[in-house]
Amino acid sequence: MYLGCSSIxxxxxxxxxxxxxxxxxxxxxxxxxxxxxxxxxxxxSKWVTGQRIEVSGGALVF
Structure with a gap:
């Protein structure tokens, strides 16, 4: 959808x-x-195994 503004x-x-x-x-x-x-x-992090580490700043998008 075009919003009528430049890429900037x-x-x-x-x-x-x-x-x-x-x-x-x-x-x-x-x-x-x-x-x-x-x-x-x-x-x-030598004891970190099998983890999903989210680096999102706390954002949650569905």
Whole structure:
């Protein structure tokens, strides 16, 4: 569906929507996602097995 705005406008709307459904009221940054990956690759996670780790900022989309 065309909303009558440029891709920059659509990107802003998408980011605003994503932030509005997240418990942390913002969209993720590469550091947010990378921090989880770094933790899982380190010895700090040696007892983590068979888990689904969601990095969503608390957002739940159906």
């Amino acid at each position: 406008c659509f990107s802003f709307i998408s980011q605003a929507w994503a932030a509005s459904i997240a418990a942390l009221d913002r969209v993720a940054t590469p550091d947010d996602i990378g921090g989880v990956g770094a933790c899982l690759c380190s010895d700090d």
